[in-house]
Amino acid sequence: MADSRKSPHFSAVAASLQHLRHLPRFGCAAHLRDGPSSAAHNARRRSAARFLNDNFFILGLVGVVTSAKIAPGLGCTGGLLRPELVVGKAAIAAIFFLTGFRTELRDLGYAAKNTRLNALVQGFNLGLLPLVGLGAGKALAALRMSPVLCEGVTAMMCLPTTISMSVVLSQAAGGAAAGAGAAFNAVAGNLLGLVVTPALILTTLPGGVRGEVQLIKSLLQLGSKVVAPLATGSLLRLVPAAREWQQRYKQPLSRLSEAVLLAIVYNTFCDALVPGKPGGAGALAGVLSPRDAFLLPAALVVLQAASLTAGAAIAHAADLPPQELPVVMFAGAHKTLSFGIPLLKTMFGGPGSDPVRLAALSAPLLLYHPLELLIGSALVPKLQAKLEAAGVEL
Secondary structure, three states, rough: OHHHHHHHHHHHHHOOOHHOOOOOOOOOHHHHHHHHHHHHHHHHHHHHHHHHHHHHHHHHHHHHHHHHHOOOOHOOOOOOOOHHOHHHHHHHHHHHHHHHOOOHHHHHHHHOOOOHHHHHHHHHHHHHHHHHHHHHHHHHOOOOHHHHHHHHHHHHOOOOOOOOOHHHHHHHHHHHHHHHHHHHHHHHHHHHHHHHHHHHHHHHHOOOOOOOOOOHHHHHHHHHHHHHHHHHHHHHHHHHHHHHHHHHHHHHHHHHHHHHHHHHHHHHHHHHHOOOOOOHHHHHHOOOHHHHHHHHHHHHHHHHHHHHHHHHHHHHOOOOOHHHHHHHHHHHHOOOOHHHHHHHHHHHOOOOOOOHHHHHHHHHHHHHHHHHHHHHHHHHHHHHHHHHOOOOOO
């Protein structure tokens, strides 16, 4: 027996068994069989998962827009999915709750005290851009676009910033501090807009206004959908266990916020594209001339690009910190659909009003809102790279 253990054959077998002891406990056969091929497959799978994670919002955006184009009746208000029961009542509140929950209270406090940033954003959004809208309406009228569409462009530029989109895009591009700055300006801008926007519209579009702006109702909606959820999320962070849980699940919460926004976008596109819906694309099919169908989208793209460029120029001229650039660009340049459409319906949709005129007045905003999201989403990676190069931790 001793001689057999010393034989070359026994030594080779013992060495092979010793090697097998160091292989992974599971899948040894696959490891021996596949080797580098299996490792390459795992690397490709990790790379694909990383790509999907990094581009979740862009890919989701393409998916919801395509779905809305194919079957708008499925996700429109009153459609088979009944999005108004969730998206219409809870989505905006959910976004602001998550924003408050993910944002340090000191960031919101700093945002409220940052009077220079807030003055620049509000002055740009509710001061300069309405003048731009007035000039754009006159220029488009000179190009013989439908007068009611020109009025719609002017009215659109009098609106305050977006309630959710500006916050999500600012936070994605500039981190928590930018999200806090955008959240404060979204609340402040829409509160100001309750008074300023109707006054601007009445000044720039004299005549033809029907009904009264329901100030108390709008204030209550703003409080329930924006202020209360934001405050609740922020207060929840005071609980140590909740704050620890938020830190542990920071990325899934970010993805949840983006998913809620995608649900809003899906519903918005479905409402805009479903045939026969008042204020939607179906109602506009018989209103827009071929000239209007070309001029309006082109003008809106130019307006959005010019607004974002002007916002960036203002931020640079004011020498703001890099993380505040997305706030001026998005919270400053955007115009709200969720506030704008109810306001236009209230002001121009009273008894005896013309529903086709209301649809035409709403058309610029219905088209502008998706443009804000598409162009803003495309800019987020560029702004992230710019801020990271400046040393900002996102």
